[in-house]
Amino acid sequence: LYNLLKKSKRWEWTAEHENAFTTIKKILCSDQTLTHFNPKAKIVLTVDASPNGLGAIISQIDSDGVERPISFASRTLNAAEKHYAQIQKEATAIIYGVRRFHQYLYGRSEPFVLGTDHKPLISIFGPHKGIPEVSANRLQRYAML
Secondary structure (H helix, E strand, O other): OHHHHOOOOOOOOOHHHHHHHHHHHHHHHOOOOOOOOOOOOEEEEEEEEOOOEEEEEEEEEOOOOOEEEEEEEEEEOOOOHHHOOHHHHHHHHHHHHHHHOHHHHOOOOOOOEEEOOOHHHHHHHOOOOOOOOOOOHHHHHHHHO
16 A cells, blocks of 8 residues: 555555555454553564565563554665665664664663564574674674664
């Protein structure tokens, strides 16, 4: 749906757009509602990257053990970022999520859980941080944040 807003694109409503719009309406009407932030609850930041954009979800684990979302965020990749290797896109998603939700993450007495589906990043951002000397400069900078 986002592409319909671009000035360079001709506005044409297709079946694909209708399906996306229907899906959004179903999600908005579902029980997947946002919860208020509880500073004492365990925080989970889940991020992902696609060829066209980045997404982040910050959620918390309630007292009954259910993970409930606090907020969602996403953005499209710019022209340069679309040429990044997948590991760099995934790392960019982590940085985006941490910066976007910094007010929930910084200054906490206990660490937050970072969720990603890109396993190679665990060696860089995981508890036993250690970045290989031969890794890309961008990943080395991200690991220092």
